[in-house]
Amino acid sequence: METLDIKINKMKQYINTKDISAINKLKLSVIKDNNKYNLNEDDFKYIDEYNYYVKFLRNLKRYIKSNDKKNIIIKEYKDNLDRLMYIIISIDINTISVGIPVNIQTLSGSKNKAYMECVYYQYKERSSLYINNFRAIKSKKGYGRKILINLKDIIRDINKVLKENNLKEVKIIEGLLVADENIISEKDLRNLYKKYGFIIDNQNNISINL
Structure with a gap:
């Protein structure tokens, strides 16, 4: 046995x-x-x-x-307790909606997780990834931070999939800072974004060039 x-x-x-x-x-x-x-x-x-x-x-x-109809990217990391975990990305290349849905989330054996729901837009002059929703189940568990600290590395892998499908690479990440006060305060979320290089204007628009 x-x-x-x-x-x-x-x-x-x-x-x-x-x-x-x-x-x-x-x-x-x-x-x-x-x-x-x-x-x-x-x-x-x-x-x-x-x-x-x-x-x-x-x-x-x-x-x-x-997510079997989508392009899947799996990236391995360790959580705050030194256990293996994934950041897993799904890209719905074949969507018929405006923009391509790109979802980034942590995956582990814990109930706690973070997820970033995005849409890829391709323009003549540039292409961007727009963050529609960035949430964690619980604050200060390290999962949202894990996504942000590895975001540029994640985007490099997303760009490989985009290039394989004759799409332009993501050059900028944009979004709107909206905090779920039940989980994290706007001040703490603002500081978290700034810590990892995001610019935030006076209307709470966020952006980071890659």
Whole structure:
């Protein structure tokens, strides 16, 4: 019988390799209180970590299934607790709406997450990514910050997909600063944007050149 630490390492390998086909075949279940008696004593210290990675992979399977018609970019990072996590990007190249929806979000085994809902617009003189909505489930968990600190790197990968589809690269990110006061104050959100290089005008328009 495999110990939990061995199972955890196997799940981490799947996450590292990003082998979606193999991940979709996995059958995973969290360890609940009523079935802990099946474990060896040494396994108890790994239960929380094991459940985290099970939930991570299950969340990933659901995400891929619901976005299977879109271009998907997966980027691996670590969260504030040194656990593996993804920033995952979907680009709906084949949309029939004005602009191309681009969604950026954190994906992990935690209920906490951040997401940035954007639209790509191509103009004659330039192309831009407009942020329609930037939210975190809870503040000060590091997920929104994780997106912002890696945003230019994320845009480089988005630009690769755009170029492959004969579209212009994103040269500027724009949006409107709107804080959900139940999660973060406008002052704190303003400071967060400024910390990562955004310019904010007196009408709360935000922008950053790439």
